[in-house]
Amino acid sequence: MADVVLKNVRKSFGAVDVIKGVDLEARHGEFVVFVGPSGCGKSTLLRMICGLEKITSGQLLIGDEDMSDVEASDRGTAMVFQSYALYPHMTVAENMSFALRMAKAPRAEVDKRVRRAAEILQITHLLDRKPKDMSGGQRQRVAIGRAIVRAPKVFLFDEPLSNLDAELRVQMRVELSKLHNEIGATMIYVTHDQVEAMTMADKIVVLRDGLIEQIGSPLDLYTAPDNRFVAGFIGSPQMNFLQGQVTGVSGIEVQVAVPDAPDHILRVPLRRTAQVQVGQNVTVGIRPEHFLGTPEGPGLEVRIDVVENLGGIAYAYGKTNAGQELILKAESERPPHSGMVVTASINDAYCHLFDDAGQTLSTSAGAIRLRDAAA
Amino acid sequence: MADLPMMPAQRTRMTTSFFRKHKLLLMPLAFIAPAFAMFSLFVIYPIIQSIGLSFTQWQGIGPKTWVGLNNYRMLFNDAVFWTSLMNNVYWLVLFLLAPVFGLFVALFLNQTVFGIRLVKSLFFFPFVVSQIVVGIIFAWFYDPAFGLLATVLEPIGLDMPPILSDETLATFGIILAGLWPQTAYCMILYLTGLNSVNPEVIEAARLDGAKGWQLLVKIVLPQLRAATFIALVVTIIGALRSFDLVAVMTEGGPYNSSNVLAYYMYDNAIFRYRMGYASSIATVLFLIMNVYIVWFLMRLWNNEKGTR
Numbered sequence: 001m002a003d004v005v006l007k008n009v010r011k012s013f014g015a016v017d018v019i020k021g022v023d024l025e026a027r028h029g030e031f032v033v034f035v036g037p038s039g040c041g042k043s044t045l046l047r048m049i050c051g052l053e054k055i056t057s058g059q060l061l062i063g064d065e066d067m068s069d070v071e072a073s074d075r076g077t078a079m080v081f082q083s084y085a086l087y088p089h090m091t092v093a094e095n096m097s098f099a100l101r102m103a104k105a106p107r108a109e110v111d112k113r114v115r116r117a118a119e120i121l122q123i124t125h126l127l128d129r130k131p132k133d134m135s136g137g138q139r140q141r142v143a144i145g146r147a148i149v150r151a152p153k154v155f156l157f158d159e160p161l162s163n164l165d166a167e168l169r170v171q172m173r174v175e176l177s178k179l180h181n182e183i184g185a186t187m188i189y190v191t192h193d194q195v196e197a198m199t200m201a202d203k204i205v206v207l208r209d210g211l212i213e214q215i216g217s218p219l220d221l222y223t224a225p226d227n228r229f230v231a232g233f234i235g236s237p238q239m240n241f242l243q244g245q246v247t248g249v250s251g252i253e254v255q256v257a258v259p260d261a262p263d264h265i266l267r268v269p270l271r272r273t274a275q276v277q278v279g280q281n282v283t284v285g286i287r288p289e290h291f292l293g294t295p296e297g298p299g300l301e302v303r304i305d306v307v308e309n310l311g312g313i314a315y316a317y318g319k320t321n322a323g324q325e326l327i328l329k330a331e332s333e334r335p336p337h338s339g340m341v342v343t344a345s346i347n348d349a350y351c352h353l354f355d356d357a358g359q360t361l362s363t364s365a366g367a368i369r370l371r372d373a374a375a
Numbered sequence: 376m377a378d379l380p381m382m383p384a385q386r387t388r389m390t391t392s393f394f395r396k397h398k399l400l401l402m403p404l405a406f407i408a409p410a411f412a413m414f415s416l417f418v419i420y421p422i423i424q425s426i427g428l429s430f431t432q433w434q435g436i437g438p439k440t441w442v443g444l445n446n447y448r449m450l451f452n453d454a455v456f457w458t459s460l461m462n463n464v465y466w467l468v469l470f471l472l473a474p475v476f477g478l479f480v481a482l483f484l485n486q487t488v489f490g491i492r493l494v495k496s497l498f499f500f501p502f503v504v505s506q507i508v509v510g511i512i513f514a515w516f517y518d519p520a521f522g523l524l525a526t527v528l529e530p531i532g533l534d535m536p537p538i539l540s541d542e543t544l545a546t547f548g549i550i551l552a553g554l555w556p557q558t559a560y561c562m563i564l565y566l567t568g569l570n571s572v573n574p575e576v577i578e579a580a581r582l583d584g585a586k587g588w589q590l591l592v593k594i595v596l597p598q599l600r601a602a603t604f605i606a607l608v609v610t611i612i613g614a615l616r617s618f619d620l621v622a623v624m625t626e627g628g629p630y631n632s633s634n635v636l637a638y639y640m641y642d643n644a645i646f647r648y649r650m651g652y653a654s655s656i657a658t659v660l661f662l663i664m665n666v667y668i669v670w671f672l673m674r675l676w677n678n679e680k681g682t683r
């Protein structure tokens with residue numbers, strides 16, 4: 001059963017098309033994360049789901065009912081805003097109970113639900129405080145509590161943790177995941193944070209310019225991006241991109257020459273649907289961790305500029321002989337130092353190939369293994 | 376002799392260290408001193424002088440005679456004083472409509488609709504115009520022979536009373552004129568207040584099911600408390616010191632029916648040379664205002680304590 005369904009949903013502000021036809025399903029209890037560059041329409045999409053913005057065309061179903069023209073307060077959704085948007089003149093308890101009081105719920109019921117939500121979020125001792133007397137993290141909890149009290153079918157979060165400091169962010173991230181397990185409601189979550197997206201999502205929706213680029217599980221998107229945009233957007237540090245040319249096709253395998261690594265011909269498995277010709281220009285994508293650890297034999301010569309050692313892992317930023325920037329993962333115990341020239345040999349099986357339009361041509365080993373594990 | 380140059384050096388060190396020790400106390404005092412001196416000279420001293428004057432009989436020149444409470448005794452037996460006081464009460468009560476109207480105009484103007492800037496500047500207009508001009512415009516407007524109001528009402532067959540020369544209507548005619556710029560003033564205060572309301576809070580309230588009247592009363596108004604407070608203070612003080620409109624539109628007439636304390640005081644001082652009597656009116660007005668000023672200061676005091 002799907003809790004939220006969007007069918008060819010569009011939104012225009014005057015002459016500006018912001019959402020250009022989005023189809024999406026969130027199953028009951030699913031944690032869906034929207035990611036995408038700033039201005040791609042993530043917030044607008046959330047606001048349309050909860051009813052703060054009218055849908056220009058298309059259909060929105062929540063719990064199998066058409067909600068396109070239903071009042072925002074009657075959709076069974078609750079929103080948590082980035083700015084928390086607490087009512088400054090009300091105490092925490094009043095903030096949390098406001099929706100129920102508006103709906104004229106019986107007092108005992110209101111008290112019970114506020115108390116329960118406060119217990120879940122461990123803010124019982126704050127119930128009589130005003131928002132201005134609390135820390136950012138506490139306000140965030142109250143904002144979430146205000147949503148929980150309404151017992152909505154669907155929770156909507158618009159970058160809820162982006163105003164918190166790094167440590168609190170990690171803590172709240174874990175608590176939100178726990179909360180999701182506990183309540184089991186459908187949640188739709190907008191974030192700019194790679195880690196939040198990868199760790200919390202059942203399903204990530206990558207948006208660009210008002211269109212969906214790809215929908216899938218975090219690992220799906222990581223191992224088998226449908227196009228170059230998704231490949232570059234998911235993963236941090238970013239995937240490396242190199243120019244290449246097809247030198248031969250044999251069955252499901254394609255051979256690619258990369259000018260930066262003249263003595264190494266890459267052999268990459270193709271997608272079944274992909275059409276490739278000899279001589280065609282392609283872009284080769286390799287994640288920083290998919291260079292072979294002990295460089296023996298042919299590879300790319302990389303002059304290292306900067307090394308970031310994070311303790312557990314290290315990333316080396318450098319340039320190839322042709323001046324192409326490259327990021328390599330390195331051992332943190334024996335990292336290269338800047339100025340050093342290293343040979344990075346490419347792990348063919350984990351390469352991604354993209355055609356000139358940015359569509360993916362290859363299946364990487366990661367994707368194959370993922371598929372095998374699922375089967 | 377060799378010690379001598381040491382002396383001043385030592386003394387400066389001593390004074391600087393004294394100054395340093397008490398810096399937190401001295402600096403604020405030093406900053407307040409000039410303003411306090413001016414305020415004492417031009418506000419507090421005249422108030423005291425005026426109160427003193429109210430116990431004398433004086434024609435502006437010549438000798439002052441001490442008459443004790445005589446002026447006040449006369450005042451309380453003066454029908455014009457009571458009319459003026461009553462009119463001030465009307466001003467006060469009806470002027471409180473200004474914050475209400477101001478709020479609604481501000482809510483209306485706070486939308487983002489095409490052309491709202493032009494409409495806004497039109498609403499600012501009466502605030503920019505001098506009270507004197509407002510008075511003259513309204514006097515023309517009310518003119519029973521050629522005024523706009525008469526011109527509009529006549530074709531409908533309604534008879535136009537001569538508002539400003541009608542004993543019962545004159546005060547209300549002036550108050551209406553006063554409400555116009557006062558509403559604009561309150562509107563500006565509320566517009567500024569609305570600017571600082573987080574739109575996401577309003578959206579959250581909409582999601583929580585508040586709409587229309589409830590949204591206004593339960594969410595928007597509480598966040599406009601600061602603006603409401605200032606609007607009330609300014610309006611009350613404005614009503615009590617109403618003077619220019621009365622002076623321009625009726626000079627207190629007909630037969631003192633539209634007089635107010637401030638104008639009656641002016642009338643006694645400037646046209647009848649009864650400085651002592653005028654001062655006693657001023658003192659009564661001052662006492663009435665003090666009620667509000669004390670209220671205002673107490674609110675400020677409590678707020679300060681709250682933010683600490």
Ligand SMILES: Nc1ncnc2c1ncn2[C@@H]1O[C@H](COP(=O)(O)OP(=O)(O)OP(=O)(O)O)[C@@H](O)[C@H]1O
Nearest residue numbers: 013016018036037038039040041042043044045192
């Ligand atoms: N009320 C509006 N009128 C006109 N354009 C708007 C309006 N609201 C949003 N937009 C435009 O719609 C686009 C998408 O906005 P939206 O806020 O959904 O982006 P976003 O993906 O949430 O970005 P961010 O990550 O920065 O929050 C932007 O280009 C924005 O300028």
Ligand SMILES: [Mg+2]
Nearest residue numbers: 042043044158
């Ligand atoms: Mg946004």
